[in-house]
Amino acid sequence: MHSGEEIGGYVLGRELGRGASGFVYAARRPEDERNDFAIKVLHPVFEPGGRRRDREASIAPLLTHPNIVQTLQVGTSEGREFIVMERLRGLPLDRLLRRRIGRRRLRKKIASRIAIDVLAGLEFAHQLRNKKGRALRVVHRDVTPSNIFVCWDGRVKILDFGIAKFSDDSLDTESGIVQGKFAYIAPEQGAGATVDARSDLWSVAVTFWEMLAGRRLFVDGNDVTTLRALISGQIPELKVPGRIEGRMLSVIERALSVAPEDRYASASRFARAIAQACPPASKADLAALLRARLGNDKDRKPWTNPLVELEPIPAPNASPPQLRTYLFVAVCAVALLLLVAQRIVGQ
Ligand SMILES: Nc1ncnc2c1ncn2[C@@H]1O[C@H](COP(=O)(O)OP(=O)(O)OP(=O)(O)O)[C@@H](O)[C@H]1O
Numbered sequence: 001m002h003s004g005e006e007i008g009g010y011v012l013g014r015e016l017g018r019g020a021s022g023f024v025y026a027a028r029r030p031e032d033e034r035n036d037f038a039i040k041v042l043h044p045v046f047e048p049g050g051r052r053r054d055r056e057a058s059i060a061p062l063l064t065h066p067n068i069v070q071t072l073q074v075g076t077s078e079g080r081e082f083i084v085m086e087r088l089r090g091l092p093l094d095r096l097l098r099r100r101i102g103r104r105r106l107r108k109k110i111a112s113r114i115a116i117d118v119l120a121g122l123e124f125a126h127q128l129r130n131k132k133g134r135a136l137r138v139v140h141r142d143v144t145p146s147n148i149f150v151c152w153d154g155r156v157k158i159l160d161f162g163i164a165k166f167s168d169d170s171l172d173t174e175s176g177i178v179q180g181k182f183a184y185i186a187p188e189q190g191a192g193a194t195v196d197a198r199s200d201l202w203s204v205a206v207t208f209w210e211m212l213a214g215r216r217l218f219v220d221g222n223d224v225t226t227l228r229a230l231i232s233g234q235i236p237e238l239k240v241p242g243r244i245e246g247r248m249l250s251v252i253e254r255a256l257s258v259a260p261e262d263r264y265a266s267a268s269r270f271a272r273a274i275a276q277a278c279p280p281a282s283k284a285d286l287a288a289l290l291r292a293r294l295g296n297d298k299d300r301k302p303w304t305n306p307l308v309e310l311e312p313i314p315a316p317n318a319s320p321p322q323l324r325t326y327l328f329v330a331v332c333a334v335a336l337l338l339l340v341a342q343r344i345v346g347q
């Protein structure tokens with residue numbers, strides 16, 4: 001698909017990026033010019049519809065939180081599955097990190113802010129319950145720097161709950177398949193064993209370590225060597241003199257325990273430990289960093305939420321203001337013509 005094409009009533013704009021599962025485009029709805037969406041169109045290899053799509057569609061409306069990108073629709077059009085989201089303005093964390101590396105590392109307080117915000121979104125998802133109060137036990141399973149978005153106004157959002165699952169979903173036959181990225185997945189996920197909220201905490205810990213260290217944690221070789229190292233519990237040295245030591249090192253070491261039961265019990269506990277070890281920067285500090293980073297970026301526009309930016313519905317019978325103006329001008333013109341005609345006839 002490309003710019004100008006239509007899918008599910010949305011017209012695709014420019015490509016915002018592409019990943020393993022598909023392409024992401026800016027999009028608008030023709031009747032709603034001001035609206036501003038992002039649409040992920042999945043590759044045709046993803047069989048449209050079915051259980052996975054239903055699961056995504058059922059999780060999406062529940063995931064309404066300031067630190068989670070809002071999914072507005074999950075649909076299928078002509079055999080292609082698509083996911084409509086609010087469009088974010090800013091940078092995915094992987095790009096922010098790439099820009100920093102080689103210059104300076106992220107300040108510790110900034111890293112702490114980003115990690116704490118991601119954990120707030122995850123805590124919300126992990127604690128979700130259905131209407132009857134039963135815990136849904138949602139797990140993201142793919143928390144990586146490319147799935148964390150830093151908006152230019154300093155807000156942090158988690159993307160791609162697409163492969164999230166209800167961990168007790170009896171319909172889920174995919175639990176043995178490794179779907180995350182190897183350098184960020186927890187050992188139990190790599191081994192194809194049961195995952196739960198604590199698997200996401202591992203992924204946040206790897207990301208947090210990388211923000212602080214300014215380099216990748218699992219760098220050696222390929223996915224196979226990374227996976228082997230993970231499953232056998234070989235974690236690279238976590239201490240980075242001057243950056244990751246003392247209290248901060250202990251926090252990361254605990255979150256990167258091979259056994260899930262040795263990690264923090266919840267995202268909120270992990271967030272509290274990070275805040276105590278390193279008080280986070282403010283949202284304004286993060287926004288200032290983004291402003292410095294996005295100085296020349298054409299994507300730096302005010303963020304708009306399509307949900308609140310919807311055109312107000314006009315009151316019944318009320319004509320749009322432009323139409324009223326035309327009518328007024330037309331009536332005046334006719335009156336003037338009549339007046340002139342009357343004078344001519346009278347002469
Ligand atoms: N709602 C959104 N608003 C703005 N940009 C977005 C939005 N969703 C995704 N993007 C951008 O689109 C790009 C591609 O995202 P995508 O999720 O397809 O790839 P990825 O995260 O790099 O890899 P993966 O397929 O493993 O998730 C990323 O740069 C991402 O930041």
Ligand SMILES: [Mg+2]
Pocket residue numbers: 019146147159160
């Ligand atoms: Mg992604």
